[in-house]
Amino acid sequence: MMKLKTKRAAGCFACLMIATGIAASLVSANAAAQAALSADDGLRAFETVRSVLQHPRCRNCHVPGDAPLQGDDSVPHDQGIVRGADGHGAPANECSSCHLDRNLPLSYGPQAPPGSPDWHLPPPALKMVFYGLTPRELCVSIKDPRLTRGRNLAAMMAHIRDNRQVAWGWAPGGLRKAPPATRAQTVAAFKTWMNAGAPCPQ
Numbered sequence: 171m172m173k174l175k176t177k178r179a180a181g182c183f184a185c186l187m188i189a190t191g192i193a194a195s196l197v198s199a200n201a202a203a204q205a206a207l208s209a210d211d212g213l214r215a216f217e218t219v220r221s222v223l224q225h226p227r228c229r230n231c232h233v234p235g236d237a238p239l240q241g242d243d244s245v246p247h248d249q250g251i252v253r254g255a256d257g258h259g260a261p262a263n264e265c266s267s268c269h270l271d272r273n274l275p276l277s278y279g280p281q282a283p284p285g286s287p288d289w290h291l292p293p294p295a296l297k298m299v300f301y302g303l304t305p306r307e308l309c310v311s312i313k314d315p316r317l318t319r320g321r322n323l324a325a326m327m328a329h330i331r332d333n334r335q336v337a338w339g340w341a342p343g344g345l346r347k348a349p350p351a352t353r354a355q356t357v358a359a360f361k362t363w364m365n366a367g368a369p370c371p372q
C-alpha cells in the first residue's frame with residue numbers, strides 16, 4: 171500500500187517535471203520568435219495594417235465627423251446622411267432604409283447601396299476614428315483602450331479576422347476596390363506588429 175502511494179507520487183512528480191519542461195520550452199520558443207523581430211519588422215507590418223485601416227473601404231465609416239463618407243475619394247455621403255444618436259442614422263432615415271444585409275447584384279448599377287448585416291457607424295461617444303490621422307496618431311489610438319471600447323491588441327486583431335462588417339471590405343460590391351492587402355495578410359501583419367512590441371512610427 172505504502173509502496174504504491176510512493177510510486178504514484180513519483181509518477182506524478184515525473185509528469186510535473188515533463189509538463190514544466192514543455193511549458194518552459196514553449197515560453198522560450200515564443201520569446202525567441204519575438205526577439206527575432208526587430209522594431210523595423212514591426213514598423214513595416216504596421217504600415218500594412220495602416221494601409222488597410224485607412225483605405226476608403228474602412229475609413230469611410232471610421233470618421234471623426236458626424237456623417238459617413240463615400241467613394242474612393244471619401245466625399246461626404248449623398249442625401250445628407252448623419253450618424254445619429256447610436257450610429258444607425260437619423261430616425262426615419264436610418265442606414266437600413268437603403269443598406270441591406272448584403273450587396274445588391276451589379277445589375278442594380280455600380281452605385282447601388284452596398285450592404286452587410288447591421289450596417290452602421292460607431293456611436294458618437296466612441297467614434298473609433300481611422301480617417302485623417304497621421305500614421306503615428308492611428309497607431310497610438312488603436313493601442314489606447316479608452317478609444318477601442320476596452321479592446322486590447324489581440325482583440326483588435328480578432329475583430330479584423332472575424333467580424334462580418336470587416337469582411338465586407340474585401341467583398342464591397344459594385345466596382346469598389348478592396349484594400350491593398352488581403353484579409354489574411356492584414357491579420358498576419360497585425361500579429362507581426364504585436365510580436366515586435368507594437369512600435370509606432372515617429
Ligand code: HEC
Nearest residue numbers: 227230238240241251252258259264265268281283290291
Ligand atoms: C437614402 C439611402 C441611404 C441611406 C439612408 C444611407 N445610405 Fe449609405 N449609401 C447609399 C448609396 C446609394 C451608396 C453608394 C454610393 C455610391 O457608391 O456612389 C452609399 C454608400 C455608403 C458608403 C460608402 C461605401 C464605400 O466604401 O464607398 C458608406 C460608408 C455608407 N453609405 C454608410 C452609410 C451609413 C453609416 C448610413 C446610416 C448612418 C447610411 N450610409 C445611410 C445610400 C444610403
Ligand code: HEC
Nearest residue numbers: 227228231289290291292298317318319321329335336339
Ligand atoms: C459600415 C461601416 C463600417 C465599415 C465599412 C467598416 N467598419 Fe469597422 N467598425 C464599424 C462599427 C460600427 C464598429 C464598432 C463595432 C463594435 O464595436 O462592435 C467598428 C469597429 C471596428 C474595429 C474595432 C475598433 C476599436 O477601436 O475597437 C476595427 C479594428 C474595425 N472596425 C476595422 C475595420 C476594417 C479593417 C474595415 C475595412 C476592411 C472596417 N472596419 C470597415 C463600422 C464599419
